[in-house]
Amino acid sequence: MTERDADFTAYLEARQGRLLRTAYLLTGDQHQAEDLLQTSLAKLYLAWDKVRDRGSVDAYVRRIMVNENNSLWRRGWKRRESPTEVVPEGNPVHDAYDEGLGAAVWAVVQTLPRKARAVVVLRYYEQLSEAETADVLGISVGTVKSQTSRALAALRERTPADLNPIHREEER
Amino acid sequence: MTEETFVRELERRADVVHGAPLTFEAVRSKAHGIRRRRRTAVAGAVAAVVAAAILVPTVLTGGTNRSDGPEPAPAIPTVPGASVLHDGVVTRPDGSTVPVDVDNANVTNFGVLTDGRVVVALQEPYVVRVYAGNGSIRAEYPVQANVVVMSADDTVAAWVGEDYRTSVLRSGAAELVTMDGPPSPGGESPGSIDAVLDADHVLVGDHSTTSEVVRPQGKQELTTSEPLRVTDVSPDGDLWAVQYDGGPDSQEGCAGLYDPETATMLARNCEAARLTFSPDGKHLLSLRGDNNMYGEGTILDLDLQPVGSFASSGQGDVISRAAWADATHVLVARTDWTDSTWSLVRVGLGWDDPEVVVPEQAGGNPEGVAEFVLSD
Numbered sequence: 001m002t003e004r005d006a007d008f009t010a011y012l013e014a015r016q017g018r019l020l021r022t023a024y025l026l027t028g029d030q031h032q033a034e035d036l037l038q039t040s041l042a043k044l045y046l047a048w049d050k051v052r053d054r055g056s057v058d059a060y061v062r063r064i065m066v067n068e069n070n071s072l073w074r075r076g077w078k079r080r081e082s083p084t085e086v087v088p089e090g091n092p093v094h095d096a097y098d099e100g101l102g103a104a105v106w107a108v109v110q111t112l113p114r115k116a117r118a119v120v121v122l123r124y125y126e127q128l129s130e131a132e133t134a135d136v137l138g139i140s141v142g143t144v145k146s147q148t149s150r151a152l153a154a155l156r157e158r159t160p161a162d163l164n165p166i167h168r169e170e171e172r
Numbered sequence: 173m174t175e176e177t178f179v180r181e182l183e184r185r186a187d188v189v190h191g192a193p194l195t196f197e198a199v200r201s202k203a204h205g206i207r208r209r210r211r212t213a214v215a216g217a218v219a220a221v222v223a224a225a226i227l228v229p230t231v232l233t234g235g236t237n238r239s240d241g242p243e244p245a246p247a248i249p250t251v252p253g254a255s256v257l258h259d260g261v262v263t264r265p266d267g268s269t270v271p272v273d274v275d276n277a278n279v280t281n282f283g284v285l286t287d288g289r290v291v292v293a294l295q296e297p298y299v300v301r302v303y304a305g306n307g308s309i310r311a312e313y314p315v316q317a318n319v320v321v322m323s324a325d326d327t328v329a330a331w332v333g334e335d336y337r338t339s340v341l342r343s344g345a346a347e348l349v350t351m352d353g354p355p356s357p358g359g360e361s362p363g364s365i366d367a368v369l370d371a372d373h374v375l376v377g378d379h380s381t382t383s384e385v386v387r388p389q390g391k392q393e394l395t396t397s398e399p400l401r402v403t404d405v406s407p408d409g410d411l412w413a414v415q416y417d418g419g420p421d422s423q424e425g426c427a428g429l430y431d432p433e434t435a436t437m438l439a440r441n442c443e444a445a446r447l448t449f450s451p452d453g454k455h456l457l458s459l460r461g462d463n464n465m466y467g468e469g470t471i472l473d474l475d476l477q478p479v480g481s482f483a484s485s486g487q488g489d490v491i492s493r494a495a496w497a498d499a500t501h502v503l504v505a506r507t508d509w510t511d512s513t514w515s516l517v518r519v520g521l522g523w524d525d526p527e528v529v530v531p532e533q534a535g536g537n538p539e540g541v542a543e544f545v546l547s548d
Contacts, residue, residue: 005196008196008199009196012196012199016194017190020189020190021186021187021189022186024185024189025186030191033191034192038194039202039206041202042200042202043203043206045199046203046206047410047431050411050438050474060434063433063435063436064433064434067434101177102180102181102184105177106181106185109181124178124179125182125183125186127179138434138435
């Protein structure tokens, strides 16, 4: 194996677990996440010589993942999902630890528009700063702030009232 | 609902995700598939033509230095070097020639399709003219803008037709295909064709900003990280050479290397302009100055750092045209506007080891004619 490929393989082995989890949060589906990750890593491999600063590889591959996930082509290929104002119905999974709040939050996350969801995942899972998130998504810091604010507001609005911590606090 | 709730739930959902580990072979195999899809359908036919052109050393190219050794990365497509139009003859990189009945003073620019046809943009008549490989005129198309834009692999030529639509001539195809035209900068002025990705994807704009991708199905807005104009596309299609506004202190704007995949500007250089990729995509040529009178020529690496350069002494010696001969050499048409002498030389990546291709000779005033026009 060449030095270049060994270098890439080391990165692949070290980071693919974490990247898969990010891909899952972006897509909400394990199979789609695995596909997204493989495609993104393949594109990273093609561009490996261009990413001279090894410290920026994570940021580079995150950009690929987000763009790939947002792309029209993939949206056409995937089953037709569209954002909705309504939390999906069904039998909510009531986790013992939080009386179902987590499941409700997750259901709401899955209704966010793709780009807003990417902002949320990068800010709250990847723990990127607003500036770093803006850089990955190719948008302004102001847009990150407004998207984050809207996403939080949407979450508050759409979470069933009886699971909203604020509401429950008032009941007590 | 607090941010902490959010963070906790995302982490909890993510923590239970475990996939089968991806192997290096699986990723590389996928990469090869992506690379194949990116290439145009005619890539196979082109490769044969290009390979032949590269392997035959000629007076114009002197062969191609491909001393790369084993290369683990997917093969980088190498595209043809420049052809030269001089005295009514087009000399291609493989040394073959095509007689074309035109005066260089009447030529705006030209390209050579991989099927051998020569596509020339003319001033008078205001047309794009297509010559067959034997020099006979095949067709003539009235235009709104007499500029031909070639794809990186020379399989497609495009221009703005008389009807303001994007005209596309594909190598091996007899008939034009037309698509939506570029956006007008105002009035009846036509917009610009900035780059041809392939026969089905043409980047267009208003001469200052590349803003749309024109496809047979229609236009699609192009979103970039900042306003920019694409000036060239790398042979593999992965990178764009671009120009952007460098602010009031920058006369010619700034040049950049842009990754459309991630919408990221990878490198910037405000001392460079009119970037064109080398046939292997590993270097770029920058020309600064007025058209036909460039005072500076620079060869840059992919960080847009200078590798070699030419600067006029200010005594009349300037570059009329320059273009890549092959992956490691640049063809330079030199002229001296004080005595209208001309020569054609070939220089290395360091803008060194000049090799005279056509010795100095008298010619026309460089303000009115380019004695050597190099293909786009």
